[in-house]
Amino acid sequence: MAKTANLYARIEPEIKEQAEIILDSLGIPASNAIAMFYKQIILNHGIPFELKLPAKAPLVLADLTEEGLNRELMKGYADITNGNKKAATEIFDKIQKDYCL
Structure with a gap:
């Protein structure tokens, strides 16, 4: 069995850049952060955080x-x-x- 597998995902460049700045400051490579996210999905049997819409949309x-x-x-x-x-x-x-x- 392979020790690693490739994952290809498309993401907005600004989101990727902002997240990588934070991950760099934490000393966590993006690939490790993704692996941690996947492990949490397994442990939680679902997304490891609450998904919801704001109760009230912001005023535009x-x-x-x-x-x-x-x-x-x-x-x-x-x-x-x-x-x-x-x-x-x-x-x-x-x-x-x-x-x-």
């Missing part, structure tokens, strides 16, 4: 009408005037977590 400003944009801005203004505010770092952390960024 380009899709808003002028009225819709004004409505969103007024929501933000109302939150600020009511003292309902959070630190930007807290919000960015939540966005990264919610949208897997």
Whole structure:
């Protein structure tokens, strides 16, 4: 039996580059990371992480009408005037977590 097998996969160059930068900083070759992923699939009898869509899609400003944009801005203004505010770092952390960024 062969000690290794070849795997060919197509992936967007930007995703490959970003992942390899992280793997390099961890000292893990891409082939080892893929082998670890496959081993986790075997151990979990499926994908080793939860696959789900975000509960709420992010707001796309380009899709808003002028009225819709004004409505969103007024929501933000109302939150600020009511003292309902959070630190930007807290919000960015939540966005990264919610949208897997």
